[in-house]
Amino acid sequence: MAEPKRCRATSTTPAADLPEAKRQKTDSAGHGASRAPTADLDGALRTPDSDGPKSGQIADGDAVSPTTNPTANPAESSRQDTASSRRRVRLRRDATTLSSKTPSTTSPPSLRKARAKLLTPASQPSEDPDPAPTNHAATQPIFEVTSVEGKGRGLIARTAIRKGQFVIEEKPLLQFSLDKQLPDVQEEIEKTIDAMPDATKEEWQSLILRDKGPDIEHSLATMAKALALPSAHGSGAVFSTISLVNHHCSPNAHYNWDGRKGVGTVYSGHDIEAGEEITVAYIDYREPFHRRRRTLKRRFDFECRCDTCHLVGSERGELSDGRRTLIQRLTAGVRNEQRIKEMPGQCLEECHDLMEIIKQEFWKPAWILLAETCWDALRVVAAHSDKDRAAGFVKRAHRTFAKCEGLHTERVTELETMMEDVTYHKLWGACCDMKCSYRDRFGARPPAVRETVPWEGLSKKERKERRERENQLEELWLWGFEKSASST
Ligand SMILES: C[S@@+](CC[C@H](N)C(=O)[O-])C[C@H]1O[C@@H](n2cnc3c(N)ncnc32)[C@H](O)[C@@H]1O
DSSP, rough: OOOOOOOOOOOOOOOHHHHHHHHHHHHHHHHHHHHHHTTOOOHOOGGGGGGGGTTTTTOOOOOOOOOSSTTTOOHHHHHHHHHHHHHHHHHHHHHTTGGGGGSSSSOOOOHOOOOHHTTTTTSSSSSSSSSOOOHHHHSSOOOOEEEEETEEEEEEEEEBBHHHHHEEOOOOOOEEEESHHHHHHHHHHHHHHSSSSSSHHHHHHHHGGGGHHHOOOOOOOOHHHHHEEGGGGEEEEEOOGGGGOOOSOOOEEEEEEEETEEEEEEEEOOOOOOOOEEEEEEEEEEOOOHHHHHHHHHHOOOOSSSSSTTTTHHHHIIIHHHHHHHHHHHOOOOHHHHHHOOHHHHHHHHHHHHHHHHHHHHHOHHHHHHHHHHHHHHHHHTTTTTTHHHHHHHHHHHHHHHHHHHHHHHEEEEEHHHOOOOGSTTTTTTTTTTOHHHHHHOOOOOSSOOSSSSSSTTOOHHHHHHHHHHHHHHHHHHOOOOHHHOOO
8 A cells, every 4th residue: 555645734623713803704794784785686696616616516707827725825924915905905995885784793592503513523523414624634634645546646644534524725836827828838737837846746647537548648738637526716826735536427525726815625525434535526427428528538537437337238228317307407496597587486396306216316315416516595585585485504504614614715606695684685675566466476384494383291212203303303494394294
């Protein structure tokens, strides 16, 4: 077994960054405050994909210049400082005019509780059956780099990794535009490599994929593309360790670009056993087999050897491909602005179906896809000012995204603001001028989550059953699907 590779950037605990996260939250709240609550749905509606690259999918966008450390540029950071102080001034102005909508500076108990839960250190025993992002790796490497049959090198878990556990965070060795033509990328990369310190150059050299044959070794651009994962504004980033994580079409971990820190992060998507390979998705893995294969060949020049691609017969065709096609179709449907406007009830039901199919297709739930569906459902109910459901979706989306991406991403910060006041959603009330009632749009109001019958006089067994039922109801309510709760 190969010597474990040293991972460089695993020492930042989420708790250590809390003050900075809070500052950003205030900024984000200001954004919300400055937005008209009845923004036009057509203009304001944003698909989650347009927020930046998500789910390991490479997004198209602006070019970025290659750099080994995007945050180290003093001119850039002073520009960011000026921009953020200008934003704070604007925020204060918004706060005076919209004082009734501005969240209090101290977090409400619900938010404090949620944060505290998510920040439970890994070393402390947690009561939470579904624990939150933690940072074991700071003290003990939780993976090793070793060779994996048919895939070259890969990351193998050394210890059991729990769902939502932090695996690694790393600054890229280099970044380059994914939109440019190969010769231009080649030039861009050559310049960056020339400017690298010797140690970084060596790290880059060690990444070179020998199995791609002699040609690829001569084409830096093709090599970099084969190693790159999405980063800021449609650029690709090559990492010393993260670029060694192999692809899987039902991955057990989630790669994300943290634009605020300028680092790539990996969090486990579900429990991973010691000895199991840690995998992420390089592409949108909701696609059916043939499309995934084409995209992987075109962008990364390899044929996937994961278990999902090795399914045969109807297991792959009718079942896996059928479900993934349906997942894609339903996802497009629930993000369609016209449908959100005209048939929100239907969209919400489809979000529910979507979650069920996602749970069926991925033998361990694909949490990031569930979180994105929750985010989609939130947009539907927010556009129609459904406060009850929106609060449930916000809570669930926050919890799940925080597990997949950590606490610092734009989306998680935005959700925290909404946990204080859900009407900060960009689309809040965008469809409220519609001439139909709440009942027409969503059906009857959701039933109360907690039963009002008193507990006195119940036997121990009855109390236990009641508690279980209430927990079940609460779980469904958290997902926002009260209708299902009443039908169970
Ligand atoms: C970003 S690198 C990952 C690290 C690589 N295994 C190495 O040894 O350096 C991507 C390359 O790994 C291999 N690879 C990754 N995932 C794979 C998979 N699911 N099936 C087959 N090969 C894979 C392919 O050769 C691909 O071009």
